[in-house]
Amino acid sequence: MGWLAAGEGYEISLVDGKVAARSVRTRGKQLKTLPKALREHPEVERLRRFAEWLDRHAAACVAQVDAWMVSSLPVPAGLLGRVWADEAWQIALRDLVVVGDDPDEPGFLRDVSESGELRVVNLDGETVKLSAETVTFPHPVLLPDLEDLREFAAELELTQRVEQVYRATWVKPAEAELAPKATAVQEFSGGRYASRFRIAARAESLGYRVSGGYATCRVRDGGRTAEAAMWIGEPYWDGQSETGSLNWQDENGRGIALREVGPVAWSEGMRMAAALYAGRTVENG
Known part of the structure; x- marks a missing residue:
């Protein structure tokens, strides 16, 4: 964007998402830091708010495109x-x-x-x-x-802002490899954390929702909605906690047999479970 007049002898602009200033007296050379005289200037404050809005807008665009891609x-x-x-x-x-x-x-x-x-x-x-x-x-x-x-x-050397081709994927096993009545995956159970709070914090930092004792991931797969849920421990428990089983539910909260879980819901659920298990406490030796 262009440079705006702010205070006597200064101009301001957004450079790499931050408010930058330059002095008119020094032929427009950008200053390393924002002068004290400008820090509380109304134009600077308006530009800061605009920068925050741009950050929120960029994040919203990425989230929307990610939702299109995942589903x-x-x-x-x-x-x-x-x-x-x-x-x-x-x-x-x-x-x-x-x-x-x-x-x-x-x-x-x-x-x-x-x-x-x-x-x-x-x-x-x-x-x-x-x-x-x-x-x-x-x-x-x-x-x-x-x-x-x-x-x-x-x-x-392509770079995707929304993770797609390099996204970690899990291919669902053949139907014959899954027990007819099986409803849970135990592969990532037993990942120990110092506290349940730390598991929840990791889940939320990765963009997953925490509800009750579960970390969840909702996906629209093949025209229906499925929610993967992994047990992370009782809410408000302040002792050590472990990751538990991974299962899937339909939009009405009914459990889905593993054989009936769609390929995208399976991959995204396993991706969530693997990411939470990877953050566990690993004891040396």
Whole structure:
């Protein structure tokens, strides 16, 4: 953004998200710190509030795109055309794998026109136009060419603001490998923490919801909502606590048999459980 007059002999602007100042007397050289005379200036305060709003807006864009991706929701291409001019939306969307009418033709999103026509780079390295009424940003566990996409992304040195191709995924075992009535996974049970508070704090820092004695992750998978829930200990318990079993529930709170858990809900639930188990206390030796 441009520089604004603030106080006698100074101008201010946002540089890398922070309020910076320069002196008119020194031919516009940016100062290392904000002068004391400007710290309480009304223009500085307004610019600080604007910077905070930009941070919240950027975080909201990332959260929305992440929700589209995790649930593989159809997104109107025209909507992408309208928001693309906003830098925060561009950063959240650029380089994500996107598909249109043909799910077997994925590509990395590079640009969107005002009319909603997408420019993508496909696995052949060609930049092609994608015209579709709606598009999806598939969850990585649903991408049949995931390994090829990962290799190509590394080759192009692409960086995704919303974690997609490099997102940790867990493929659901074949139905025959799961007991017919099994409802819980014990693989990540027994992760000991000094307190239940620390497990909850880790869960919340990773973006998961804590409700009662569980850390939860809600996902829309295949047209229905499923919530993965992992036991983390009784609320308000101040002693040592351990991670427990992982199970899934439908939107009415009824348990879902493991055989009936969708691939995305399975992967996201296991991802949550693995992340919480990884933060456990590990004793030397």
